[in-house]
Amino acid sequence: MAFDDQKFQDFFRFYDHHNPRHQNAVLELAKHIPAEQLADEANWVRIFRTAPPTPELEQRKPPTESVRLPYEPGRIDWHDNNFRVSRHFTVGEVTRFDPRRIPPIGSAVERAVLALATDLDKLREDWNRPIGVTSWNRPPAINQAVGGVSNSQHILGSAVDLYDLGGNDRQFEDFLDRHWGGALGYGIRSGRGFTHLDMRGGGFKRGSGSIRWNY
Numbered sequence: 001m002a003f004d005d006q007k008f009q010d011f012f013r014f015y016d017h018h019n020p021r022h023q024n025a026v027l028e029l030a031k032h033i034p035a036e037q038l039a040d041e042a043n044w045v046r047i048f049r050t051a052p053p054t055p056e057l058e059q060r061k062p063p064t065e066s067v068r069l070p071y072e073p074g075r076i077d078w079h080d081n082n083f084r085v086s087r088h089f090t091v092g093e094v095t096r097f098d099p100r101r102i103p104p105i106g107s108a109v110e111r112a113v114l115a116l117a118t119d120l121d122k123l124r125e126d127w128n129r130p131i132g133v134t135s136w137n138r139p140p141a142i143n144q145a146v147g148g149v150s151n152s153q154h155i156l157g158s159a160v161d162l163y164d165l166g167g168n169d170r171q172f173e174d175f176l177d178r179h180w181g182g183a184l185g186y187g188i189r190s191g192r193g194f195t196h197l198d199m200r201g202g203g204f205k206r207g208s209g210s211i212r213w214n215y
């Protein structure tokens with residue numbers, strides 16, 4: 001009989017020690033293992049038992065609307081990626097799920113992040129469709145590592161790169177152009193895949209701002 005290596009490995013991969021059928025299958029297997037190997041506990045362990053995996057420890061789950069906690073102004077848990085920094089934006093979006101990007105508590109950067117989030121809420125509500133964030137807060141070392149300019153507003157926590165999650169990028173950039181009173185870099189029409197916004201010159205307003213450039 002051809003022996004299916006993969007099926008055999010899958011059996012152990014999905015083995016559930018609470019499942020009686022699985023337990024019986026192991027007892028069945030044990031009948032085919034030489035008695036001297038079963039008798040030798042040390043050898044048995046060495047050959048057949050491996051350390052269990054540590055599932056979910058390193059897995060990052062992107063935030064979804066359903067798992068987001070209600071927004072409470074003034075208290076940010078920066079170690080909870082799903083925690084809201086405003087009505088529509090989360091810690092994970094500010095930090096890209098990277099704890100090195102957490103702003104110091106009570107710092108000017110934290111205040112700038114929260115001020116920007118408040119203005120982005122207004123944009124989000126006017127746009128009325130989900131918005132994606134590619135980059136927000138970038139401490140200097142991170143900013144340098146990702147190739148940001150040294151005077152980037154991302155270092156200050158007051159810049160964000162956005163796109164429309166529904167793929168309406170160009171309409172979204174035009175919308176931002178009309179409703180962002182602060183600085184705006186046209187990243188969509190330059191092919192970068194996002195629009196850069198920052199707070200220089202103001203934030204949200206209904207009516208265009210004056211600081212505009214092509215990426």
Ligand SMILES: [Zn+2]
Nearest residue numbers: 159160161196
């Ligand atoms: Zn940017």
